[in-house]
Amino acid sequence: DPKIIQKPKYLVAVTGSEKILICEQYLGHNAMYWYRQSAKKPLEFMFSYSYQKLMDNQTASSRFQPQSSKKNHLDLQITALKPDDSATYFCASSQGQTETLYFGSGTRLTVL
Amino acid sequence: GQQVQQSPASLVLQEGENAELQCNFSTSLNSMQWFYQRPGGSLVSLFYNPSGTKHSGRLTSTTVIKERRSSLHISSSQTTDSGTYLCALERTSSGQKLVFGQGTILKVYL
Numbered sequence: 001d002p003k004i005i006q007k008p009k010y011l012v013a014v015t016g017s018e019k020i021l022i023c024e025q026y027l028g029h030n031a032m033y034w035y036r037q038s039a040k041k042p043l044e045f046m047f048s049y050s051y052q053k054l055m056d057n058q059t060a061s062s063r064f065q066p067q068s069s070k071k072n073h074l075d076l077q078i079t080a081l082k083p084d085d086s087a088t089y090f091c092a093s094s095q096g097q098t099e100t101l102y103f104g105s106g107t108r109l110t111v112l
Numbered sequence: 113g114q115q116v117q118q119s120p121a122s123l124v125l126q127e128g129e130n131a132e133l134q135c136n137f138s139t140s141l142n143s144m145q146w147f148y149q150r151p152g153g154s155l156v157s158l159f160y161n162p163s164g165t166k167h168s169g170r171l172t173s174t175t176v177i178k179e180r181r182s183s184l185h186i187s188s189s190q191t192t193d194s195g196t197y198l199c200a201l202e203r204t205s206s207g208q209k210l211v212f213g214q215g216t217i218l219k220v221y222l
Contacts, residue, residue, distance in 0.1 A: 035210075037153075042211075042214050042215070043200070043210075044212070045210060045211070058209065088153055100157050100160040101145060101157060103156075103157075105153065105154040106153050106154065
């Protein structure tokens with residue numbers, strides 16, 4: 001059974017629209033993260049949260065907004081979508097901030 | 113410049129052969145992690161290895177901080193080992209802000 005659930009698995013959006021990527025983890029971890037993997041690029045860190053508080057933000061744009069309604073949830077809202085936002089977005093979690101990282105299966109976003 | 117360099121970029125093996133994947137880094141290190149990315153895209157943690165050698169089945173990870181390198185050895189490769197192997201560096205006190213390499217694409221055939 002997957003312990004980190006990301007929904008949806010695939011998402012197609014039009015330029016200028018807004019989407020929310022869902023992430024829930026059932027590992028009992030207190031730290032959660034978002035990473036992005038674009039075509040031909042390495043996985044790239046976006047955000048880290050610990051106990052529902054933002055710890056680090058490496059995204060240049062305020063169009064990307066994480067939302068943590070519960071300890072085991074970290075959704076990602078993306079507004080004013082652009083074709084360059086097309087990528088696979090991975091949610092991850094860890095017990096502490098220096099422990100093994102566990103990844104969800106990703107949401108593949110395509111912006112037309 | 114790129115902080116994490118992986119080599120080779122790709123590797124083709126016949127089943128049963130061994131593989132040695134390299135990861136070199138250019139910055140101070142808190143830990144090194146190795147991941148396997150399935151052809152479908154999902155990632156599996158293989159090792160959390162800040163230093164020294166760790167074993168898991170047919171896999172061995174060795175991190176030598178002084179030499180700024182980490183390696184992943186796969187012995188007796190199997191077709192199910194095919195996929196992408198990623199190393200990721202956690203810089204000193206960066207709290208899981210991992211910096212990933214480009215990956216090594218491994219193909220194992222019968």
